[in-house]
Amino acid sequence: xxxxxxCIIIGAGNxxxxxxxxxxxxxxxxxxxxxxxxxxxxxTSFKRGRFEFDxxxxxxxxxxxxxxxxEVYELFKKLGIVDKIGFVTIxxxxxxxxxxxxxxxxxxxxxxxxxxxxxxxxxGSYDALKKFFxxxxxxxxxxxxxxxxxxxxxxxxxxxxxxxxxxVSTHTVDxxxxxxxxxxxxxxxxxxxxxxxxxxxxxxxxxxxxxxxFSYIAHGAQLPxxxxxxxSVVLAEEIERLGGKVxxxxxxxxxxxxxxxxxxxxxxxxxxxxxxxxxANLSPTSVYGSLIPNQMVPKDALKLTNSxxxxxxxFSIFLGLNQSAKDLGLKDYSYYILENLDSNKEAQNRRSxxxxxxxxxxxxxxxxxxxxxxxxxxxxxxxxxxxxxxKNVTEKNYFxxxxxxxxxxxxxxxxxxxxxxxxxxxxxxIATPVTYARYTGHPDGVIYGYKxxxxxxxxxxxxxxxxxxxxxxxxxxxxFDVKLAGFSATYLSGDLSARLTLQxxxxxxxxxxx
Amino acid sequence: MxxxxxxxxxxxMAAFKELPKNREKIIHSSSxxxxxxxxxxxxxxxxxxxxxxxxxxxxxxxENKNTKTFVLGPNIDAGTKKLAYFRPGQYISxxxxxxxxxxxxxxxxxxxxxxxxxxxYTITVQxxxxxxxxxxxxxxxxxxxxxxxxxxxxxxxxxxLRDARNVIALVNGRGITSILSMAEAIKDGILDFKLxxxxxxxxxxxxxxxxxxxxxxxxxxxxxxxYILSDEDKEEYYYGHLSKExxxxxxxxxxxxxxxxxxxxxxxxxxxxxxxxxxxxxxxxDAFFGKVDLFGNDPYTVTVITSEKEYTLTCHHTETLxxxxxKEGIPTNSRCQVGECGFCRSKxxxxxxxxxxxxxxxxxxENEFIHPCVxxxxxxxxxxxxx
Numbered sequence: 037x038x039x040x041x042x043c044i045i046i047g048a049g050n051x052x053x054x055x056x057x058x059x060x061x062x063x064x065x066x067x068x069x070x071x072x073x074x075x076x077x078x079x080t081s082f083k084r085g086r087f088e089f090d091x092x093x094x095x096x097x098x099x100x101x102x103x104x105x106x107e108v109y110e111l112f113k114k115l116g117i118v119d120k121i122g123f124v125t126i127x128x129x130x131x132x133x134x135x136x137x138x139x140x141x142x143x144x145x146x147x148x149x150x151x152x153x154x155x156x157x158x159x160g161s162y163d164a165l166k167k168f169f170x171x172x173x174x175x176x177x178x179x180x181x182x183x184x185x186x187x188x189x190x191x192x193x194x195x196x197x198x199x200x201x202x203x204v205s206t207h208t209v210d211x212x213x214x215x216x217x218x219x220x221x222x223x224x225x226x227x228x229x230x231x232x233x234x235x236x237x238x239x240x241x242x243x244x245x246x247x248x249x250f251s252y253i254a255h256g257a258q259l260p261x262x263x264x265x266x267x268s269v270v271l272a273e274e275i276e277r278l279g280g281k282v283x284x285x286x287x288x289x290x291x292x293x294x295x296x297x298x299x300x301x302x303x304x305x306x307x308x309x310x311x312x313x314x315x316a317n318l319s320p321t322s323v324y325g326s327l328i329p330n331q332m333v334p335k336d337a338l339k340l341t342n343s344x345x346x347x348x349x350x351f352s353i354f355l356g357l358n359q360s361a362k363d364l365g366l367k368d369y370s371y372y373i374l375e376n377l378d379s380n381k382e383a384q385n386r387r388s389x390x391x392x393x394x395x396x397x398x399x400x401x402x403x404x405x406x407x408x409x410x411x412x413x414x415x416x417x418x419x420x421x422x423x424x425x426x427k428n429v430t431e432k433n434y435f436x437x438x439x440x441x442x443x444x445x446x447x448x449x450x451x452x453x454x455x456x457x458x459x460x461x462x463x464x465x466i467a468t469p470v471t472y473a474r475y476t477g478h479p480d481g482v483i484y485g486y487k488x489x490x491x492x493x494x495x496x497x498x499x500x501x502x503x504x505x506x507x508x509x510x511x512x513x514x515x516f517d518v519k520l521a522g523f524s525a526t527y528l529s530g531d532l533s534a535r536l537t538l539q540x541x542x543x544x545x546x547x548x549x550x
Numbered sequence: 551m552x553x554x555x556x557x558x559x560x561x562x563m564a565a566f567k568e569l570p571k572n573r574e575k576i577i578h579s580s581s582x583x584x585x586x587x588x589x590x591x592x593x594x595x596x597x598x599x600x601x602x603x604x605x606x607x608x609x610x611x612x613e614n615k616n617t618k619t620f621v622l623g624p625n626i627d628a629g630t631k632k633l634a635y636f637r638p639g640q641y642i643s644x645x646x647x648x649x650x651x652x653x654x655x656x657x658x659x660x661x662x663x664x665x666x667x668x669x670x671y672t673i674t675v676q677x678x679x680x681x682x683x684x685x686x687x688x689x690x691x692x693x694x695x696x697x698x699x700x701x702x703x704x705x706x707x708x709x710x711l712r713d714a715r716n717v718i719a720l721v722n723g724r725g726i727t728s729i730l731s732m733a734e735a736i737k738d739g740i741l742d743f744k745l746x747x748x749x750x751x752x753x754x755x756x757x758x759x760x761x762x763x764x765x766x767x768x769x770x771x772x773x774x775x776x777y778i779l780s781d782e783d784k785e786e787y788y789y790g791h792l793s794k795e796x797x798x799x800x801x802x803x804x805x806x807x808x809x810x811x812x813x814x815x816x817x818x819x820x821x822x823x824x825x826x827x828x829x830x831x832x833x834x835x836d837a838f839f840g841k842v843d844l845f846g847n848d849p850y851t852v853t854v855i856t857s858e859k860e861y862t863l864t865c866h867h868t869e870t871l872x873x874x875x876x877k878e879g880i881p882t883n884s885r886c887q888v889g890e891c892g893f894c895r896s897k898x899x900x901x902x903x904x905x906x907x908x909x910x911x912x913x914x915x916e917n918e919f920i921h922p923c924v925x926x927x928x929x930x931x932x933x934x935x936x937x
Contacts (some may be wrong), residue, residue: 037857073883073895073936074914081891081911084705085830088911167553189597191567200553202563215555273917283857284936285883325585333584343580349591358829426590431597431635439710446711461712463830473593479589495566495575504826 037281040155041067043313043537044301046288046327049077049476050523051513052317053271054530055537057115060278062538067309071287074270076482077476079523084463086408087356091467092483094370094417095257097248098524106255108524120270122261126402129253132228132372133452135393136402139377141225142368145256147523154222161222168216168226172250175201175243179498183532187499198283201243202334205495209237209245210380219295224377231372231395232522234348234419234484236379241493242519245527252526256492259402264523289318291327291510298509313509313540315533319516320344321479328507337506344492348386348419349426349469350483353394353442356463357412361400364412365455371396373445373452386421389428390440392448393419414457416445419483426480438466473495478516485516494520501536513534526527566798582806599633600701604628606672607695613901616677617724618688619660623669625696635666636702638741639729639808639836640856642671643700643885647937649677652879655683656837656886659702659760660727663735672756682877706810706836708732708741714804714832715743717885720792720819722750725811726758728836732808733773737766746800747775750792750815753782755887774800791818794825801826811837840906842926844868850927855899871903871922871933882922883937889924896922901931 045052048070059066074080078092098106101123105113112118129150131142141157143150145168155162178198182189194202203529204212209230227237228247228344231506237245259268272282290302291314300310316323320341324333356363374393376382385391399406399413407413429437442464450456469481476483486492497518513522513533555641609621624630636642641656647822652679657673659904665671675687706728708717719729736743745766751757767773778796788796807828809819816838824831846867852874854861872894875882884894890908898918903925911922922933 073893083909083911084893085909167555170553187570194566195563198556199563202566203558204562206562206565206569207558212555212558215558217556235871262912262916264918269913269919281857286937288723312620321585321587326585328551330584333585336577338582338585339579339580342583343577343584347748359829385779423590430592431594434594434598434635435637443711450820458711460831462829464709464712469591470595470598473589477591477592480589481595484612489910491569491573491576496569500573501573548587 038065039310041065041309041310042355042541043067043315044069044309044321045315045317046301046442047077047317048075048268048272048282048284049317049514050076050268051081051515051517052315053214053268053275054115054527055077055315055513056276056280056318057117057271058284058531058534060275060280061115061535064538064541065464066280067311068280068378068471069288069303069309070284070393071477072475073284074265074268075272075282076265078472079264079268080262081265082141084354084356084412086466087413087463088263088406088415089354090263090265090416090467091544093414093523094395095252096123096259097257097521097542098251099123101125101152101257104255104493106251106524108527109275111527113442115274115384116268117272117274118437118450119277121266121273124260124261124402126257126259126369128369128371130228130370131368132225132374132377132452134377135373135375135448135452137377143225145253147254150253156327157225158219158222161219165215166221168218168246170252171200171204172215172246175204176247176250179243179494185278187503187537189499193319198543204242207241207242209240212242212246213237220358224379224535227377228374229380229381230379234488234521235489236383238380239487239489242416243497244264244488244494245378248522261403284507288327288474290329291323293332296332312544313537315511315513315537317514317530319478319482319485319514320512321516322477323512334506336504340504344486346482347484347487348390348421348479349423349468349481351418351420351425351441351469351482352467352468353416353445354413354463354465355416355457355461356407357414357457358410358462359412359460359462360410361412362399364457365415366401366412369398371398371403371449371453373449383421387424389420389424390444391418391420392444392446392450396449404534411462415447416487422470422514423480429468429470432471435475438468441468442466453538483515484521485514488520494518507537509540511540562574567692568741597632598701600630600634602632603633603699603701605633605671605697605699607693607697610693613674614755616901617758619674620687620691622671622673622697622699625710628696633666633669633671635663637707638663638727638735640704641837641886642673642700642702644673645698646683646686647879648682650879651682651875651877652881654882654884656704656889658727658731660730662731662738663736664738665741672679674724674727682821682843684708699803703885703891704837705890706807706808706834708743710743712831713743713834714802714806716802716805717745717808718797718800718805719747719808719810720750721747721809721925722815724758724812725815725836728810728853729808730763732776733763733766736772741771745773747773748778748792748796748800749775750778750811751782752780754779754784754787767772782861783929792822796824797822806833807832807833808836835934837886837890839888839924840909842904844904844926846926846928851930852927855932855934856880857937865927865931867926867928869926871925871927871931875922881933884923887923890923892921894922895919896936897934899932901927901936903931904928
């Protein structure tokens with residue numbers, strides 16, 4: 037096998053795969069090293085009995101369709117894979133249940149439809165919602181501009197074209213909701229989207245929240261027919277077809293330097309691969325904490341990484357039920373079962389090991405053929421804030437503890453919706469922060485990267501792309517990077533890191549030329 | 551047109567400009583000490599699911615003429631201090647180099663999880679007539695021999711959220727090992743359910759762990775054991791084969807069946823269980839090799855491509871691609887060897903294979919990936935390993 041590459045990518049997660057394909061398409065010789073035996077990272081699936089579960093994807097946002105393509109659709113088109121994967125549209129935006137006041141709200145996709153339904157639930161919310169979506173759309177355009185400028189935005193241009201974006205740009209969701217006069221109840225219902233971000237309305241930046249919620253509601257959301265793993269496999273296949281190499285069961289132990297410049301990587305089996313460019317699809321905690329010898333890590337990289345706060349720790353339950361969704365009375369795709377609609381109070385609940393909130397997805401209501409006839413795939417996804425799970429878990433109590441938490445969540449679902457599922461469990465798998473920590477290598481089982489709050493929210497990250505490129509020719513990507521976590525964000529992050537690397541290569545060439 | 555944003559104005563626009571500076575301030579005020587990597591979830595993950603464990607044979611117990619139990623402890627010299635905790639019913643995959651071959655075999659851990667705190671696992675090996683690895687274990691392995699094994703794996707375990715509290719285990723042969731581990735765990739208070747073991751064998755002398763099982767059931771009223779002998783009519787034993795009538799007295803309104811044994815046993819047991827007309831969820835099987843209709847015109851040439859080397863070997867239509875690779879000493883990364891775990895996932899570059907239905911993920915199936923541990927060649931084959 038060749039030992040020298042134009043670029044080596046560590047990790048075949050969403051971002052690593054997209055980066056690899058983007059580079060291969062640009063005729064770069066690329067090697068992706070993946071510690072597991074299949075591509076995708078958490079964008080994978082697993083079988084239990086007669087069921088195949090998606091490990092993580094419940095809604096692919098920013099995708100849309102041929103007629104109304106979102107950013108991810110455009111990306112997949114550019115990469116030449118959009119027609120190789122079958123997609124299905126999710127029927128409704130969300131159905132949220134609040135345990136504390138026994139209410140539930142079901143919201144459709146489409147801006148107009150969404151506003152009209154919300155007006156029914158909360159009379160007087162229509163105008164504020166209109167403002168919300170205008171602000172969101174303007175923010176989205178402004179972000180694209182800033183990203184295009186790699187963070188070096190022209191202030192006069194922003195003032196002229198995106199004045200309202202600038203006004204809200206440094207504020208949290210709570211603050212802007214008040215400024216546009218959003219009624220409290222409508223705020224709470226809309227805040228349901230926070231569970232995708234992992235930080236509540238008083239902490240998360242408005243721009244981040246609004247741009248994602250806007251994409252989600254305007255473009256709708258899709259699911260690949262054969263699980264997110266299909267996207268991963270197609271990406272990996274395409275990379276190899278274009279001459280790239282994806283090598284599995286290959287765990288990188290160290291990033292190598294030669295005269296202080298990136299020189300390649302060392303695997304845990306002693307193999308060395310050379311390259312002057314490395315893209316790392318893992319957390320800065322791992323890159324600067326484990327893969328690079330401490331004396332080689334720039335001080336600012338240490339300081340930045342130490343200043344960041346780990347986000348939500350994942351907890352998921354995968355159920356194969358031996359009755360059809362219809363027979364069980366499961367009519368919707370998504371049921372958000374929250375102890376409290378108020379995201380700030382809800383975030384507090386998730387600091388307790390007794391947290392029973394979860395987002396529940398009934399895959400058969402989007403893809404009827406996803407499991408055998410007369411059965412249902414139901415996945416429950418939740419998270420804990422801070423290190424509450426780690427504080428309570430031991431090697432000995434682990435299996436009991438995960439069953440107990442799962443039972444809590446299943447009971448809360450049954451109690452809140454009146455739908456009984458426990459007697460029909462044919463297969464069950466439970467993933468905890470320990471599972472995520474082991475499988476992804478991410479610190480403490482984090483699934484949403486660092487908290488996107490305070491000065492570590494989307495905008496300051498985006499504005500600092502170049503100033504935080506601490507080690508020349510080493511680019512980072514994935515859910516811990518500038519675009520934060522989520523499927524769409526990580527695919528787009530991979531694209532960004534590849535474009536930046538291509539630029540690094542050009543600049544280098546120019547230097548040599550000069 | 552600008553919106554009317556109550557309380558937000560010029561000042562906020564100016565704040566945008568300060569964002570990078572404010573971010574820098576926070577970064578500069580933070581510590582430049584080495585980055586913390588000692589997270590509890592990662593540490594427990596590594597303890598529960600190590601990629602490899604180095605072990606040493608600390609004792610060998612002869613169960614009968616053709617069966618031995620091997621007691622394994624950590625091989626501290628090779629870097630393993632502590633064996634991983636497991637769920638009763640799980641297995642470890644053991645790597646065994648024999649002559650020029652490199653083999654891996656899954657063996658159920660037969661002891662209680664409690665033994666892990668004394669740093670011990672036990673596995674039981676039964677001689678198979680042409681089994682390369684089982685014969686090697688029975689004839690050649692000695693105390694102090696060292697091996698590399700995987701972390702505990704597999705999905706054949708009691709899960710209170712799914713399984714009934716009344717469990718009837720239907721077992722024969724080495725299949726008793728997973729159930730013994732569950733019984734030991736009930737005795738030790740680690741598991742809590744009612745377990746009736748219906749243990750089938752030809753003759754009394756073929757029953758493994760009879761003394762241990764009887765001792766456990768005597769001392770614990772959650773555990774009950776009955777034997778069914780096909781070739782011996784003896785007092786206190788059922789005579790004949792497992793039947794609906796033998797099972798019925800132990801049934802409760804909600805009962806789960808755990809089935810563990812040889813393929814022939816699974817087949818006959820499933821026929822008996824059919825009479826109860828139970829939903830799938832109440833019948834769980836220990837890992838077993840599914841049915842494949844074999845066909846072929848032998849032998850076939852198999853080309854195996856790894857990133858470092860290309861191998862050419864021959865493989866018969868009655869032999870799995872994995873088994874042919876093992877004999878050649880090709881490192882294969884397999885674990886379960888029944889198609890379930892997906893560790894040996896490889897790309898079928900050309901040729902045709904016959905394989906067990908339902909083991910592949912849809913996206914893999916569509917993109918010509920196979921699990922060589924359950925794939926039999928039906929033509930010459932080119933296989934690309936994932937590393």
